Amino acid sequence: MFANFIYFIVVLLIYTTYQPPEKTNFGPFETLFLFLCLIFIFASFTRLQFHKLEKQIYRKNFSALVYKFDTIIARHCVTAILLFIINIYFLNLPSFLKDIPFFSAFPTLQALFFLGIFIFYLSIIWAFAHKPYRLLYKTDDSWQSYVWSNISFSIPVLLPWLFLSGILDFINSLPFELLKQLLATTEGQVVYFLIFLFIIAVIGPAIIQKFWRCKPLENGYNRSRIEFLCKKADLKYANILYWPAFGSRMITAGVMGLVKRFRYILVTGPLLSFLEPDEIDSVIAHEIGHIKRKHLIFYLVFFTGYMLLSYATYDLIIYFIIFSEPVLKLITGMGLSRTATISTIFSITEICIFLIYFRYVFGYFMRNFERQADCYVYTLFDSAKPLISTFKKISVTSGQSPDRPNWHHYSITERIDYLNKCETDKNYISRHDRKIKKSMAVYFTAIILVGIIGYSLNFGAAGKQLSNHFIEKIIFRELEKSPDDPNLYQTLGDIYYNANNYNGVKQAYEKALSLNPDNPHVLNNLAWLYATCDDLSFRNSIRALKLSKKAVTLLKAPHILDTLAESYFVNGKYEKAIAAELRALELVKSNRSHYNKQLEKFRKAAE
Known part of the structure; x- marks a missing residue:
């Protein structure tokens, strides 16, 4: 499921x-x-x-x-x-x-x-x-x-x-x-995600139980017995609910919710119908174990860890795609779209990371958390034999082989065997607890290292240098094979622009235009350099205007019209700058503040 x-x-x-x-x-x-x-x-x-x-x-x-x-x-x-x-x-x-x-x-x-x-x-x-x-x-x-x-x-x-x-x-x-x-911004997105994750983790169960059409378990023997067991374990909850999610065949229970107000204990009809009272107690004790051992909190940590891993590996995926340029050329040479090819590679890589993380990392902890919840039964009862008999009934009624494991549970046979070991030697319980503590320590160490690597790659000076050096080296290698490829010079110019290497920007973009004079991206960026460069020796207002005019004829986009307006401005043509900026504002759908500031600057100059 x-x-x-x-x-x-x-x-x-x-x-x-x-x-x-x-x-x-x-x-x-x-x-x-x-x-x-x-x-x-x-x-x-x-x-x-x-x-x-x-x-x-x-x-x-x-x-x-x-x-x-x-x-x-x-x-x-x-x-x-x-x-x-x-x-x-x-x-x-x-x-x-x-x-x-x-x-x-x-x-x-x-x-x-x-x-x-x-x-x-x-x-x-x-x-x-x-x-x-x-x-x-x-x-x-x-x-x-x-x-x-x-x-x-x-x-x-x-x-x-x-x-x-x-x-x-x-x-x-x-x-x-x-x-x-x-x-x-990256920081804003991270803060937004963490705040949202916390909110949805707290109130989400209230929404989910409505979506699943759960109903309160009626008063009676079963409810009273579950309430007594929760009181014995000092577990606070909002309600005990009947869970109809699996029709009439699934013997199971569940628990969801980090806080008392939004915590629900879920039971299915078959669980109440087919199990003996002490077996129901053992299943509920297992679910209580998930709360008492903080498993739900750890699951949130694992989801956050996945987001951190995705963030940290994003640049590495980009490097991989750039490094795969010869393969891209081969594929696109067969008539396939370059954009679709890059998107496919990116999707496949992201999916592989997701599957590996959840199948082997998250799955490892889920299996061991389930075993720890099994062992929690000994906290409330002297024996886990009712839980063992429950597992046997599940095996019979489900029709699945007891030896068949899955990625998030040990097989029923494995779970029974471990509980039998605990029956004869309670040290197996503490041994498993130590195993989980050590595993969590390794996980947190690894995720902290991933976080450090991710921060260095995205914000650190070393990451920027590595990024520029890595990409620049690849581009020069490809230029040896394809010296007349304008896209390579365009990418090189972009890299130099981000590194404020203005001479490199000028040479790379001019070379790209000599090979492909109708590239609006290069025309726009080079015009912006000539119009606004911090190093005045690279300013060339006349050429900036010429390039930006041509870029607009090729692609009428807000940022290109903004460059045209700036080019008019540095040439003293303020009314035309205002007109161009107004055209840009008509096209832009979000983040209009930059364009409004530009327009205000031009209007003040025209007064």
Whole structure:
């Protein structure tokens, strides 16, 4: 079930790292036709696979069928991700929506639209999986209930992103330039993310339990017994809820919430129906263990650690892409878009980092936290035998092999074996606690080092020197192979500009223009240098005006019109500077403060 979380996050990474190419691969009608054909093929293939499984239900043993059922779902979910990649990178679907005013003003809504497409693909899988599921588990759940149950369990993983991105869109639509400028900086984004993460971690459970349609567990024997156990463990909570997320087949419980006011204990119907009272106690004790051992707080730390890792490796990914220039040339030489190729490499790298981190780092701690929560049962009871018998019942009712592990849990056999060791020797409990403490110490040491490296790469002088030297060296190496490539000289000029190497900027940009005189980026940057350079010996107001005029004819963008206005200004043509800046303000959608200051400067000069 946790695999659905991974699928959604991977899809979100695929979408957010995509950069639309200048030209789509197909026209609108061709794209729509291919899009619908792919849906038809996917739905037909999915229906065929589950129909084959349905025919085997009365001929194979239960465990083998459950394994095959889960395998088909997993494979088709991965296929749905591949289909989503085709939609984004091959059919270029976002390119057809980017100019719609509503979507361009609120990018989160466009992202939700494409996440909705992926949810539609998953719904196809779950809809065709319903009949075999119903026959396997002998349940009367409707297909609508089954599909919604899977969707509702998975969607909350997107809620933090939805609120984070949605609020940012709302802020960008407001006329508060100072706040926008603050959030445009790395420091502002980090502070915004941390504050938001804390808020959503505190109040998020209240939203999620409503989304899952949880209801308070009715008064009676089961509720009284759980309340007594929580009181015994001194655990404060807001409510005990019935959790209908998995229909009528899942024996499980859960706990969510960092603070008492928004902390909920969740139990499913099968847990209360199939387990004995002492077995229910042991499951609730396990969930209490997660709170008492601060596991939920550590999970937040791990999510923050992932963000820090992504931030620290961002520049390294850029270096990798630059270093892969020969490969890029080979790929683009085959007719593929350079922008799409770079976007694909970036997406693949980010997804690999995410999968490795969560599969091996986060997964390692999840497995060991689950074992620590198992051992917490001994804090409240003398024996864990009821928990052991619960695991055996779960194995029988789920149909899954007790020897089958996953990335976030040890196998049932492994969990039972460790509890049996604890039954005979309680030192195994403290031994596991020490293992976790040592592992956390290693993790914190590693994440601090990652933070230091990330800060050095992004803010430190050493990082800037390394960045410039690394890229400059690569460009010179490529220039030896392709001495007439204007893009390389353009990149070299950009690097020199950031390093305030004005002579290098002038030579690189002039060379780029000699090879490609119609590059608006180079024309604009060189004009800005000639109009505003701190070193007056590089000023050339006449050439600045000539270059900026040509840049505007090629690309009417706000920053290029701003350069034209500045060029008019340094040439004493104040009225034309004002007119050009007003044209720039008509085009700019955010961060207007710079343009307003420029306009004010020009008007004062014209008085």
